[in-house]
Amino acid sequence: MTSYEIPFKFKTRLNKSDSEDYQNIPPTEIQEAINKALLEITRKTLHGANLFQEGREDSKTRISDFQTLIRTKKISGINKDVYFQSTKIPDDFFEHLEVTGIVDKGTCISVRIPSSLIEVANVNVYLADGDKQPSFDFEQSFHILQENKIKLYHNNDFEVKEIELNYYKSPQYIQIPGAFLVGGGIGKDMKCELKDDLMEIVIDEAVRIKAADIESLNRMTTAEKSVDKNI
Numbered sequence: 224m225t226s227y228e229i230p231f232k233f234k235t236r237l238n239k240s241d242s243e244d245y246q247n248i249p250p251t252e253i254q255e256a257i258n259k260a261l262l263e264i265t266r267k268t269l270h271g272a273n274l275f276q277e278g279r280e281d282s283k284t285r286i287s288d289f290q291t292l293i294r295t296k297k298i299s300g301i302n303k304d305v306y307f308q309s310t311k312i313p314d315d316f317f318e319h320l321e322v323t324g325i326v327d328k329g330t331c332i333s334v335r336i337p338s339s340l341i342e343v344a345n346v347n348v349y350l351a352d353g354d355k356q357p358s359f360d361f362e363q364s365f366h367i368l369q370e371n372k373i374k375l376y377h378n379n380d381f382e383v384k385e386i387e388l389n390y391y392k393s394p395q396y397i398q399i400p401g402a403f404l405v406g407g408g409i410g411k412d413m414k415c416e417l418k419d420d421l422m423e424i425v426i427d428e429a430v431r432i433k434a435a436d437i438e439s440l441n442r443m444t445t446a447e448k449s450v451d452k453n454i
Contacts, residue, residue, distance in 0.1 A: 224419045226397050227412040229257060229426060236430045248433070250402035254410060256436075257397050260428035264421070265289070265394050269318045288421050292391045293320065298373065299385050305350065307383035309373040318391040322366050322373060328359045328381040335387075338375050340362040350378060356383070 230253050237248075269289065273293065300309035308325070322337040336359070341349060349355040349365050357364040359381040366375040366386075377383055398410035415422050 224415045224422045226399055226410070227414050228420075229253065229397070229399060229415075231430060232272070232423075232426050233257070236426065237433060249280040250399045250410065252433070253429070254397065254399035256429040256433045257399065257425065260425050261341060261394050261397060261417075262424050263427050263432075265292070265317070265391075265440075269391055285388075289391060291416055291418075292394060293389065294392045295387065295389050297325075297385050297387055300383075302377070302382055305378045306374045306376045307386070309375070309386050311371045312373060312388065313390070313392070314369075315392040316371075316390050319368065319391040320389040320391060322375065322431060323387040323390070324364055324375050325384045325387060326359065326377070326381045327384060331359075333384065334359070334362075334381075336362050336364050336381070338366045340369060341365045343367050343369060346376070350376065377407055443450075 230250060233253050233256075234248065294313070294315070296313055298309045298312065299306055319340055320350040322338045323342065324338055326334050326336050328334070336357075346365075346367065355363075355365070356377050357380050364375055368375050373386055373388065375383055375386055395415075397415060398404065398413050400410050400412050402410040403409055417425070424447065
């Protein structure tokens with residue numbers, strides 16, 4: 224789907240049958256609603272806030288829907304006391320997927336150690352727990368996200384060289400032809416990043432958002448049911 228198609232679909236779903244009540248909505252307002260809906264649908268789905276609580280890659284459908292957003296980056300940093308602190312995570316970071324430590328111990332070089340994301344408040348609990356603390360032999364570690372950095376704990380059992388971060392990037396901002404862009408310029412036709420069927424859900428969500436703004440209860444309810452049915 225291209226962004227040129229979106230205004231027609233958006234206005235068709237927003238208007239009542241045989242009505243042109245909302246045909247004059249400016250492209251900039253459609254663009255704002257679409258991009259707000261894009262973020263909400265992406266966040267809701269990746270967080271598993273759908274009817275079946277699937278979330279992330281718990282189903283082949285989710286893998287297919289959001290595979291274009293998955294990125295892998297190697298991140299450097301420095302070893303401190305009991306943890307490795309990375310440099311800042313990528314600017315396009317949207318949702319955590321997984322972290323792997325690339326570590327050394329003795330003659331074992333560049334070994335991959337999987338790491339689990341935990342809450343900051345649980346760090347000391349994990350460090351004191353023999354079953355959960357970082358271990359080279361058991362190939363386990365844990366990490367936290369703090370101040371746009373990753374702290375991967377080694378507890379002095381191994382040395383972390385770098386981190387491999389798998390994450391979902393922020394969805395690409397959609398330009399609507401003729402709309403004013405943040406920072407200046409006018410929107411142009413562009414290919415949407417997500418699959419067509421997922422963009423249809425995004426348009427339904429945008430209609431729901433706009434219908435709430437203009438207090439069109441019927442359109443809002445119809446769009447909301449369509450979104451809930453499809454995510």
